[in-house]
Structures are given as structure tokens and as C-alpha cells.
Amino acid sequence: MPSVSSVGTEHGEYAHLSPLQRRYAELAADDPERPRLREQLINGYLPVAEHIARRFAGRGEPLDDLMQVATVGLINAVDRFEPDRGSDFFSFAVPTITGEVRRYFRDHGWSTRVPRRLKDLHIAIRSTLAELSQQLGRAPRPSEIAERLGLPVSEVIEGLQAGEAYRSSSLDEMLGSGEGKATLGEFIGGLDGELALIDDREALRPLLAQLPPRERTIIALRFFRQLTQTQIAEQVGISQMHVSRVLRQTLAYLQEQMAGLD
């Protein structure tokens, strides 16, 4: 469990929020002052949510998403906290926020029911990928992951297969947020030479043009520049598994559209 101890137990920087907290709890549900106080509390405690979200970063979920989930946890904590119960806000809020982020990893990220052991195994595998890829200059082999984790290769293969059931918010991925380090213009303009070798380019070109920038960049790098997924991950600034998901989804979309034009 990620430690949140550095949030501190004294909470000096949040001391000014305590009276607000008490006042908020005392107000009647329909008091007109409530929404303003609530917003003030949520904004005031936002660094706590951010702190917790960062503790869970680097496990394959974008920090933006984790921030959103942690903020939902914070809002729940603000709404449900009862000062009369004697505990202070932090000892209530931290587990509430952490629990919300955990639940996101446990439930939201998995499209089918996968045993807990395999999920943990998959998370452990993912945590080694970036570092191993960097050291090797290519994607690792199962034996290399197994050695790093001190596990039998057969278990790593099982964990990798479990990962096939893992889908992080695919809709968000298709809509695509960041473009990463790779810029768009440099690819599309430069594709003409390679597109000339493709007979169905007239059907393909408008489909490529309609893709979100990041999806288009990833397709261009993989199928026109022939970079590996790991190299693309490096350039675009997302994980190899994320590149893999974007490639599969985008490719399926393109092929479906192309087939429809036949």
C-alpha cells in the first residue's frame, strides 16, 4: 500500500480548513452557504488528493485519470465526514481517497473478472516494463521479466495473458488527450512518399485525417515509420501496453471503415 505518511499528522497547512469543516457539517442540507463552503473545502484539500494520485502513478494509468478518481474520493470524504465522531478529517479522508483509487484499478481497469492473484501479477509485470525496456533498448522477453521479479517464466506468461483482459478507459483513449512529445505535422506531410505505394490511399487519407492526433501519430510511426511499440512509447510518452491498445483499437477502426468502402 502506498504510504501517505508525508501528508503529515499535524496538517499545519490545512489547519485553516478545520473550522470550515465543522461549520459545513453543522449547516442544514439546504443552507445556501453550503455549496460555497463545500467548494472551498474541496479546493483546499485538493493537494491531498493529488498527493495520493501521484503515489499510484506509473502503474499504467494516466495521472490525469488518477487525479479525477482521487478528487471523486475527496468529494465523498468532504460530504460524508462527521466531525462529531471524534476522528480528524485526514484519518477519514486518506483511506476514503485511497480506496477510491484502488477500486478504480481493481474494477474499472479490468473488462472481465480476473483472479486477484493474476491482477497483482500483471501489475508487478507492468511495473518492470519501462525500466527493463530502457536498459535493454528494446521490449523485454518473458524470461527477462521473470528474472527481474524472481518468478518462474510460466507465471510471467500467465500474468501477461491476464493483461489481455485489462482495458483502461478505452473511450478516453480513443478520444485521446495528450499528443506527447511527437508532433503531428512532421508525420502527415511526410507520408506522401509511402502512401504512394498503397493503392487504397485515397480511401485511407481522409480516415487518417479524422483520427485524433495521438492515434494518427501512433499509426504513422508504426506502419509508415516502422518503429516498434517500445520506440513509439518512448517518443509519445506513454507505456508500451498503452501503445498496443491504441494500435489495436485504431487499426480495427480503420479496417472496419476501409472494408465498408469496398
Added chain:
Amino acid sequence: MCLELHTTAGTAVIATIRTVAADLAARADFDLDSIDDLRMAVDDLCAMLVRLAPKDATLRCRFTARPERIEVAADVDVEDETEPPPTRSFGWRVLECLADDVSAVALPRELGQRSRICITVAKNAATAQQP
């Protein structure tokens, strides 16, 4: 090691076939990029063949795993005179990027056999490093 699958040519079985390919590649200790490339290549190859196949046709996949290379040869029964997929298409371009070797042939009708289209992809263990 050689493994053969015979099935009805339909989209429902493609997930099973690509999973077999990825599993063989993982057990042959291919790197993760290559495993995923082969999975996607087999998915595409099967989808191409299924599109060419008439209803109730048979799809056959033969997987040959050697230490540093996995070959997947798949064929499907087709109507006579069916053309193999065009090699100057985007779909073919994708296959060529995913696999190290790709080929397609049309096999004419012969005694006891219908006409067939066969596509073969091969993936080597080492990821080709482009500059």
C-alpha cells in the same frame, strides 16, 4: 513444434487463433513487442481470409514454432477464381510491418480439394531495430 487448428471460417474464432499465436511466441521467449506484433498479424490474416471465405468454409491454421521463428500458415476454402488479397493495400502494408515475412498464394482446385487462398506470416524472435 507444429500445431494445427481446423475451424469454421468465422470472426468468432479469430480471438482464439491469435491467442494461440501469442502464447506460442511468449513460450518461445519472444520480446513483448514481437509477441504483440504476431498477435496482431494473425488477427489481421484471419480477418482477411474470413472475408474471402464463403459461408461454412473451413479455415485451417498451421503454427510452426522454432526457437527463433514462428510461422503461421493459414488457408481457407474459396470460390474458384478468387484473388488473393492485394499486396498494395493498407491491410497488406500493416501485415508487412507486423511480420518479418508475408506471402499469399491462390491454390487452384485439385482432386478432393476446393480452391484455396493461403496466407503465411513469419515472425523472428529478435525485434528488428530501425534507426
